[in-house]
Amino acid sequence: MRVVWSLLLVGALALVGFFGAQAGGQALFGIVLPYLAMAVFLVGIAVRVVGWARSPVPFRITTTCGQERSLAWIKASPLDNPSTGLGAAARVLLEVLTFRSLFRNNRSELRDGGRFTVSADKWLWAAALAFHYSFLVVFLRHYRFFAEPVPAVVAWIQGLDGFFQVGLPVVYVTDIVLVVALGYLLWRRLADPRLRYISLPADYFPLALLLGIALSGVLLRYVSKADVVAVKELAIGLVSLHPTVPQGIDPLVFAHIFLVSVLLTYFPFSKLVHMAGVFLSPTRNLANDNRMRRHINPWNPPIVGHTYAEWEHEFHDKLVASGIPLDEE
Amino acid sequence: MPEKTRDELVRIDYTPPRRDWSDPAIDFEARKGTWSYPAAAKNLRYLGFPNPRDWSPTDEDWQLPENWQQVIHDGLAERLTKYRSLKLFLDVCVRCGACADKCHFYLGSGDPKNMPVLRAELLRSVYRNDFTTAGKILGRVAGARKLTPAVLKEWFYYFYQCTECRRCSVFCPYGIDTAEITMLARELLNLVGLNINWVMEPVANCDRTGNHLGIQPHTFKDNIEFLVDELEETTGVRVNPSINRKGAEVLFIVPSADFFAEPGIYTFMGYLLLLHSLGLDYTLSAYASEGGNFGLFTSHDTIKRLNYKIYHEAKRLGVKWILGGECGHMWRVMHQYMDTMNGPADFLEAPVSPFTGTAFTNAASTKMVHICEFTADLIKHGKLNLDPTRNDHLRVTFHDSCNPARAMGILEEPRYVLRSVVNNFFEMPENTIREQTFCCGGGAGLGNDENMEMRLRGGLPRANAVRFVHEKHAVNRLACICAIDRATLSTLMEYWVPEVDVSGVHELVGNALVLEGEKPRTTDLRGKPLAARKGDADA
Ligand code: HEM
Ligand code: SF4
Ligand code: SF4
Numbered sequence: 084m085r086v087v088w089s090l091l092l093v094g095a096l097a098l099v100g101f102f103g104a105q106a107g108g109q110a111l112f113g114i115v116l117p118y119l120a121m122a123v124f125l126v127g128i129a130v131r132v133v134g135w136a137r138s139p140v141p142f143r144i145t146t147t148c149g150q151e152r153s154l155a156w157i158k159a160s161p162l163d164n165p166s167t168g169l170g171a172a173a174r175v176l177l178e179v180l181t182f183r184s185l186f187r188n189n190r191s192e193l194r195d196g197g198r199f200t201v202s203a204d205k206w207l208w209a210a211a212l213a214f215h216y217s218f219l220v221v222f223l224r225h226y227r228f229f230a231e232p233v234p235a236v237v238a239w240i241q242g243l244d245g246f247f248q249v250g251l252p253v254v255y256v257t258d259i260v261l262v263v264a265l266g267y268l269l270w271r272r273l274a275d276p277r278l279r280y281i282s283l284p285a286d287y288f289p290l291a292l293l294l295g296i297a298l299s300g301v302l303l304r305y306v307s308k309a310d311v312v313a314v315k316e317l318a319i320g321l322v323s324l325h326p327t328v329p330q331g332i333d334p335l336v337f338a339h340i341f342l343v344s345v346l347l348t349y350f351p352f353s354k355l356v357h358m359a360g361v362f363l364s365p366t367r368n369l370a371n372d373n374r375m376r377r378h379i380n381p382w383n384p385p386i387v388g389h390t391y392a393e394w395e396h397e398f399h400d401k402l403v404a405s406g407i408p409l410d411e412e
Numbered sequence: 413m414p415e416k417t418r419d420e421l422v423r424i425d426y427t428p429p430r431r432d433w434s435d436p437a438i439d440f441e442a443r444k445g446t447w448s449y450p451a452a453a454k455n456l457r458y459l460g461f462p463n464p465r466d467w468s469p470t471d472e473d474w475q476l477p478e479n480w481q482q483v484i485h486d487g488l489a490e491r492l493t494k495y496r497s498l499k500l501f502l503d504v505c506v507r508c509g510a511c512a513d514k515c516h517f518y519l520g521s522g523d524p525k526n527m528p529v530l531r532a533e534l535l536r537s538v539y540r541n542d543f544t545t546a547g548k549i550l551g552r553v554a555g556a557r558k559l560t561p562a563v564l565k566e567w568f569y570y571f572y573q574c575t576e577c578r579r580c581s582v583f584c585p586y587g588i589d590t591a592e593i594t595m596l597a598r599e600l601l602n603l604v605g606l607n608i609n610w611v612m613e614p615v616a617n618c619d620r621t622g623n624h625l626g627i628q629p630h631t632f633k634d635n636i637e638f639l640v641d642e643l644e645e646t647t648g649v650r651v652n653p654s655i656n657r658k659g660a661e662v663l664f665i666v667p668s669a670d671f672f673a674e675p676g677i678y679t680f681m682g683y684l685l686l687l688h689s690l691g692l693d694y695t696l697s698a699y700a701s702e703g704g705n706f707g708l709f710t711s712h713d714t715i716k717r718l719n720y721k722i723y724h725e726a727k728r729l730g731v732k733w734i735l736g737g738e739c740g741h742m743w744r745v746m747h748q749y750m751d752t753m754n755g756p757a758d759f760l761e762a763p764v765s766p767f768t769g770t771a772f773t774n775a776a777s778t779k780m781v782h783i784c785e786f787t788a789d790l791i792k793h794g795k796l797n798l799d800p801t802r803n804d805h806l807r808v809t810f811h812d813s814c815n816p817a818r819a820m821g822i823l824e825e826p827r828y829v830l831r832s833v834v835n836n837f838f839e840m841p842e843n844t845i846r847e848q849t850f851c852c853g854g855g856a857g858l859g860n861d862e863n864m865e866m867r868l869r870g871g872l873p874r875a876n877a878v879r880f881v882h883e884k885h886a887v888n889r890l891a892c893i894c895a896i897d898r899a900t901l902s903t904l905m906e907y908w909v910p911e912v913d914v915s916g917v918h919e920l921v922g923n924a925l926v927l928e929g930e931k932p933r934t935t936d937l938r939g940k941p942l943a944a945r946k947g948d949a950d951a
Contacts, residue, residue, distance in 0.1 A: 131503070138496040141712075144748055144819075146581045146589060148847040151821035153774045153785050156792060157828070163847070164821040166774075178585070184510075185585040189843055191513045191873070197422025199519065199876050201843040207510060211585075278509045280428035280524055281533070283555040285546075286507050352546045357586060360504035365497045366587035371821060374778040378752045382494060386713055388720025389619050391728055394699050397620075398629050405630035407656050407698055410728065 086273060089287035093295040093342070100341025101334045112337040112344075113317055114326040120344035127351025132359050141380040143373050145171075146366040164371050171370045178367055182208055182215075207271070214264035217257035218293070220244060221300070224255070228311075228318040250305070258301055265294045285353060292346055299339040309333040415445075418908070421868060424522040433530060434537065434557055436566040440469040445865030446521075448572055448858060451612035456605065458616045459714075463605025469568065474561070480604045481559055485542055487600045492543065498596050501588045502539045505529060511580040511590070516851050517573055520869030525570050528580035528590040534567055535597050568606050571597040573866060575858055576709070577814040577851035594856075599711040607710070611857035614706040618718050623668035623702035632698045635671050643681050646939065648931030651688040653696055656729070660695035661766065663726045665703040665780075666737030667895035670916075676898045678937045679738060679916025682925075686787065686918065689796070689927050690767055694735065700725040703742040704895060709857040716753040719745055723754050726779075733763035734780040738916045740813035740894035741855065743782060747820050751778045768793040782816075784825040784893060787921060791832045797926040802933060803834040805943040806889040808920065809881045810839070811874065811901065812849035813894035821847075826893050826917050833924035838885040844877035854900030867900065868907055875908035882909055890914045 104112045149160025165171040177183045190204040224244065226237040245253035269290045272282045303309045313329045314336055320326040350356070362368065395402065395410060402409060440447060447469055456464035465475050477483060492499050511528040513519060518526040525531060533555075540547030540556035547556035557563060576591035601607065614624035621628055627635070633655060644650045654660065666683065670676040687694055700721040707714030726734055736746055751757065760779040763772045770789045772781045790796050810830055816822040823846050831837055844850050853870030854863075881887040890901060890912050901914045923936045935941055 135496055135500050135503075138493055138499050140496050141494060142749055142752055144497065144589065144592065146578060146587055146818055147821035148582055148818070149821055150823045151774065153772070153822070153825065154770070154789055154792070157788070157824045160821070178587075182585055184583060184587065185508075187583055187848075188510050191519055191843075193422070193424055193426075193519070197418070197872070197876070199873050201841070207508060211508070275509070276428055277426070277512055277524065277527070278507075280433060281507050281509060281512070281527065281529055283507065284553050285555055352544070354504065354506045357504040357506055360500050361586050363496065363500055364504075364587040365500075366581055366589050372774075373747050373751065374775040374780065375773065377755050377777045380752050383753065384713060384716070386716045386720070388717045388724070391699050391721075391724060394622065401628055401630045402698075405633045407629055407633060408658070 085284045086287045089291040093291040097338045100338035104337030105334050109328045113328045116344045120347035124347040131356050139381050140365050143369050143378040145369045145371045147371050166372050175368045210264050210267045213260050217261040220257040228315050229322050261297050296342045426522045428524045436562045438569050448608040448863045451607040451609045455612040455616040483603050484600050487603045497592050502536050504586050510583050514580050514583050516873045517870045520872040532593045575851045575855040578818045610860040611706050611709045618702050622699050625668050629698040649927050651684045655696050657695040658729050661732050662694040663731040663734045664694045667704040667739035668702045669895040678919040681937045682918030682922030685922045697725050705745045727759050732761040738893035740815040744815035744819045767795050788825040788828045798924045800835050800924050802923045807836040807887045808834045808889045809887045811892040817849050833920050838881050840877040850874040852897045852900040855896050859900045871904040879909045
């Protein structure tokens, strides 16, 4: 049910963009809402990150996934158990670029007779990586709308992406990968009873929204073949802060842009903030050098335990009787 | 032992209920065997903790303070400003489910709320309701829940059904550490007087007498003398540990179970033989007679309160550095909290082994060395005379305890020591050891009798891996470097793999260690006969 509602909601949003623009809301959907969305996104993310950063890290609690650095002749794991800041930085970087922890994923299953088997399970990792990277490439490719002349890097990515030269216009590999990966991520949430059980509306909605954005984009490029010159004029107007709405823009473009605006607005209030949070995770971005360097807790409370003197006072006679030395001796 | 048979326990249904998880209803009566008894009022009173009373989870009315919702709300607000980890972990989870089947309690019970993601979601849903924009506006649609008495009861049930083992955090793409969430959730529960006796009694004892078991100094001394006598009988050598001796070079801290109960006492005997054979100038302390720290399962303030004694005593005795015995959660505290909480230990010296000259640079600030690091270094430098054939009656595997593995990364040191003192060593399957090790199922204060069914369930994945090496390699000894493990794994083995006994690593060191002036050994430290040796028949 949750997934149906999410899909319906995204469909309705697309229709709002589509018909809203036709009903004279071109400036609203093409200019005002994108600007608002961008502002909410930037301010929202900043507020989130500052919010996290303002809470201190009182203890250095890393998750060590390899050998510590101890004796010189024992080989330590510099990435999985970094003892330096550099190692920790590399750990986070690999986490961000390759989803390294997710790569560890395995599946435990109970067999007859009460035996567990553990097998590698890389599907989530592969789909997650496929989705994020194709999203990134699609995102970068959009620069061609925002910049004149098109930067060389963007043209290069574009060329690489359309390498197979199938179809007219050329089909981008990432368009397919993006839709397929999102489809898989959505499917697994429904197919696996355990995942269905833990999934909230807030898990289906972003997938549906991203799927809506990707599909409306695909329609624009391959089916309705929108007027790129007009779209580019709109886009450059937006980034140069001289927004205009040129004539002849396909209403589908407004649907697409409206969905992106919704994504931007939704982003800072949702789990999508993992994009920023992953860099700040204390279990990953700290070095396991606890015994080498003292970590300072800015709010270390002034707690004093049961002191020796109090203890000796209470057990004085027993200490004397059993010949355990007192403090004076 | 629970009423259920092994066959009944392994019939686990992983199908989630039809009912949405956000509507809680726990029948404590029907779930006896899977929760722990509440803390006795006297322990809370002694410690000055809120809301001491007699109550049971099966009661309808838990006798909470009038304003309990406010207390928890304020407590959570305070902790959000104090712990970045908490805030971040509550915000970034994407419910990808990678952590789901990594928790031994989920694997052993099939209860979906034992998936780490849902365990955290129990708190996260309330956080959304009280602290996030989306939750305040959208309510349930955004996954927000009000903190009702039923939700609170569910917290009590599931946050005392997490052993804080941190296995889930190894697999999470954001490193979300559900153990940290459990720890802070337990802090909140403590604010309204929801705690368990198996945690609070040791805490109260430790505060007063110096150790969890409440052993007073004269009994402490008697116990140690008893073990010294036993050792003399087995080895013919009389060791002479000192207690509360000022001016010793090293203060030796061990978990109290090691000098009090089987099988820990054999590990303790191993320590005594080792330190005696070296002639280390060390002392034990009757005041700081506990390395363990059940504050870890209570609140950060309690960790600090109990841990205070360690540096306080080291300073009083005037030692140079501290050596620590085999214990998991003790080392989590010593490694990750002690220096920050009670340091700097500038009255101590950076530890150096007097026998090899090795400087333990990895402990330069905390000044506390793990005995496996210490012993591995000795063996590497050929300082110990070892006869591994004295362990030939044993076929040994090694259980990485959660905290040494996932909070320190002390993986190779104990293996190096083991390989040097036993001839038959076998690893359990790869996904069940090192950083992926499975919990004993009874840590974090859950190792009590009333919680037995849950312990056996939670311990099932570990027991399974032991059974695998038992069947494949005839393994009959499970070595570990944790005092809680030595107790809980023994129970676990008795139920699931009765052919296997549990011991510490230094018990096996003690078996193999050849001492000056010793008599020919016919038994190991447990008094069990050694395997027949080739040379013996000739003689
Ligand atoms: C530094 C950048 C980012 C990193 C390292 C990152 C990493 C991850 C990882 C490891 C997952 C879990 C695997 C999965 O469930 O697919 C995930 C999930 C997800 N990410 Fe990202 N992400 C980043 C940026 C983004 C951005 C910019 C978006 C969207 C606009 C996004 C959308 C999602 C979504 C929707 C999911 C959930 C997928 C599902 O429900 O199965 N991520 N991310
Ligand atoms: S692995 Fe991490 S992000 Fe994924 S569901 Fe578990 S806690 Fe959430
Ligand atoms: S810390 Fe361990 S017991 Fe707790 S949720 Fe994670 S895997 Fe389960």
